[in-house]
Amino acid sequence: MIDIVYLNILVLVYILAVGYLGYKGWRETCNSEDYMVGGRKIHPYVMAMSYGATFISTSAIVGFGGTAGLFGMGLLWLTFLNIFVGIFIAFVVFGKRTRKMGYNLSAMTFPELLARRFESRFIQYFSGLVIFVGMPMYASVVLIGAARFIETTLAIDFNLALMLFSLIIAAYVVIGGLKGVMYTDAFQATIMFVGMAFLLVMTYSHLGGITQAHQALTNLAALVPANLAAMGHLGWTAMPAAGSAWWWTLVSTLVLGVGIGVLAMPQLVVRFMTVKSGRELNRAVLIGGVFILMMTGVAFVVGALSNVYFFERDGVIAIAAAAGNSDSIIPVYINTAMPSWFVYIFMLTLLAAAMSTLSSQFHAQGTAIGRDVYETVVGTRGGRSILITRIGIIIAVVVAVILGYFLPPSIIAPGTAIFFGLCAAAFLPMYTCALFWKRATRAGAIAGLVTGTVVSLFWLVFVHQKEAVPLGIAKMILGRDVLITSMPWPVVDPIVVALPLAFVATVVVSLATKPPESEHLDRCFEGIK
Incomplete structure (x- = not known):
């Protein structure tokens, strides 16, 4: 009884704090620039923690944490990429140019930045549609991660947990815009950091210390299930057999898919446009790096x-x-291994992780449909744009909840990797060339965007067995589960094929078409060294 009282007090204080920060964001939101890019004056701590909290969600803690229970310590290569690529390369190499070019072009969304760089309405509304249509699965698996923990901890029906959780998030995202999202993100990220630090210390304490725990894990290699051993699983402290199905899944889907895909995530890229100078991004690197290390x-x-x-x-x-x-x-480990008081604190950690990521996802989907699709198609700025954005957020929430009821078990990590991989293939070649190659043309950018999107979707539907088999489209059309049955192709992630092809298409078509006008390029790259 006392535990329930403590839990209710904790949750109440947490919800009041989130509500206040959402209200603060609403009070400070006066125009579209405030709503979409936080007025371009966000503090580096808030930006770094918001970026990290948006990046790390229940999909990382519950989904990928659970996946590490299957794959073992080899998944730590993803942590390395998350920090080196997702923080250092993203902030220092991509972030500074993105911030400056976004300011030069008055861009407020990721698709708008790309569209104005290449002077293409098609790039903006096509990219907006990719985000709005592709992100719901990612949002849904984050919802599932939070709802599963609530279900396990509080013995609440999964469907009820899913619904209530979604309504709370939708409320402050619709009202507060990006300022409300980023303020709550920073608060939630701080809770996440403390919760994960406690979890690490208590886990090693339970298992007799670092050395003893890792040796005990090594000694379990003989218990690898026969079906996993046949796929190349060599134990939880060893990498899978090189070239095996298990190796390809770990390296191409989980490590590369998410580790590279982070560079082109729309809800993360827009964070670079919220600070007032490159100096703020430099200050944010250490904060973001330590946070990601602790989380993943x-x-x-x-x-x-x-x-x-x-x-x-x-x-x-x-x-x-x-x-x-x-x-x-x-969820099962936390609820069986940890004392009840920590279970409740960790539940807040997961709620914070899920809410921070979901709020950014819903905001990105809303701005995609309001700013990138609606405004681009009708050809006017402002007006009903914020209203359409808010309606888009509500639609995004409803779709994510519906998917949460139907997606299969063990979907969190694969669902996350699918969206990260799609964003990498569709956006990264165009985004990279936009920032670093003045010779890149509108036709080249469009070629890369379409190639990356189409090849990714084709590979998911017809080749990659993890998705192709459940979908059944290849079976219906071709009479077999996948188009290519010879190994390793059925377990090679789409990013391995789609991303290089999209880069090639962008470069080749750019070289074959007329260079962009120097006057426009001077405006884009003004102040960029």
Whole structure:
């Protein structure tokens, strides 16, 4: 009874704090620039923590943490890429140019930045549609991660948890715009950092210390299930057999898909346009790097080490303790291994993680449909744009909730990787060339955008067995589960094929077409060294 009282007080204080920050964002939102890019005056701490909290969600903590329970410590390569590519390269190399070019062109969304750089309405509304149509699955798996933990912790029906959680997030995103989102993100990121630090310390304490815990995990290699061993699983402290199905899934889908895809995530790129100078981005690097290390590193280590805990307690590995659903490994581990007071604190950590990411996803989807599609198609700026944006956010929430009811178990990590990979293939070649290659042309950018999108979708539907088999379209048309049956192609992620092809298309078509006018380029690159 006392625990429930404490929990209610904790949740109430948390919701009041989030509500206040959303209200603060609303009070400071006076125009479209405030609503979409935070007025371009966001503090570097708020920007870095908002970026990190948007990047790291329940999909990282619950989904990828659970996936680490399957794959083991090899997933830490993703942590390395998250920090090196997702923070250092993103902030220092891409971020500074993005901020300056966005200011030069008065761009307020990622698609608008690309469209104005290449003077193309098609790029803006096509990119907006890719975001609005492709992001719901990513948003849905984040919702699922939070709802699963609430279901496990509070014994609340999963469907009810999904619905209530979505309504709370929708309320402050619709009202507060990007300022409300970023203020709440920074607050939630601070909670996440503290919660994950506690989790790491308590896990090693449970398992007898760092050395003993890792040695015990190494000793479990003989317990790898036969079906996973046949796919190349060599144990939880070893990389899978090179070239095996398990290796391709880990490296191409989980590590490269998310580790590279982060550079072209619309809801992350827009953060670079919220600060007033490149100096703020330099100051944000250390904050963001430490935050990402604590979030992903702890989640992956704890997910892998949960195998030791469950074996010592029940004589089974983590996936067996979670009844075959990797999305349940972290919730089950927390609820069985940790004291009740920590379970409640960690629930707030996950709520913060999910709310911070979802708020940014819904905001990105809303601006995609309001700013990038509606304004571009009708040919006018302002007016009903913010209203359409808010309606778009509500539609995005409804779609994500509906998908949450139908998506299968163990979907969180793969669902996240699909969207990251799609964004990388569709946007990264065009985005990179926009910032660093003045010779890139409108036709080249469009060629890369369309090539990356089409090849990614084709590969998902006809080649990559993880998606092609459940969809059944290849089976219906071709009479077999996948187009290419010879290994390793059925387990090669779309990003491995689509991203290089999109880069080639962008470069080749640019070289074959008329260079852009120097006057426009001078405006785009003004002040960029």
